[in-house]
Amino acid sequence: MKNAPYTLPEAEKLCTQYQHLVGKPFSKDNNAIISCVAIAPFDQNSKNRFTIFYLLFDDAETALQHEYKGLLYDVIVIASTPQDRNELFQECIYNWVNKNIGTIEFKADIPLLVKEG
Numbered sequence: 001m002k003n004a005p006y007t008l009p010e011a012e013k014l015c016t017q018y019q020h021l022v023g024k025p026f027s028k029d030n031n032a033i034i035s036c037v038a039i040a041p042f043d044q045n046s047k048n049r050f051t052i053f054y055l056l057f058d059d060a061e062t063a064l065q066h067e068y069k070g071l072l073y074d075v076i077v078i079a080s081t082p083q084d085r086n087e088l089f090q091e092c093i094y095n096w097v098n099k100n101i102g103t104i105e106f107k108a109d110i111p112l113l114v115k116e117g
Contacts, residue, residue, distance in 0.1 A: 003094045005042040005072035014075045015039050018093055026079035027100070032089045034079045036060050042072035054078065055086060 026032035038060030053063035
């Protein structure tokens with residue numbers, strides 16, 4: 001997997017490839033559960049607006065379409081704790097996979113990373 005930015009078709013393919021992570025733990029450091037693997041804008045300002053719209057609409061596709069007109073995308077893992085659905089944890093899929101590839105509960109679920117160079 002290459003790191004972002006992605007074209008929209010690349011992001012769609014990657015997002016589909018990781019949908020099976022929904023419902024699994026976000027990390028061993030907290031009790032957040034992955035609620036969404038979503039396509040998000042690549043740049044940080046647009047990603048921040050996307051997160052606000054995601055909280056408002058509770059829908060990643062609507063949040064992405066609401067304002068973003070760019071051509072570069074990222075794929076992010078979004079999670080929240082059972083106690084507070086408005087407290088979001090998010091991380092780009094590339095970093096999330098690199099952090100969690102070695103954990104036992106994810107070993108079979110995460111496709112092998114291929115370094116592109």
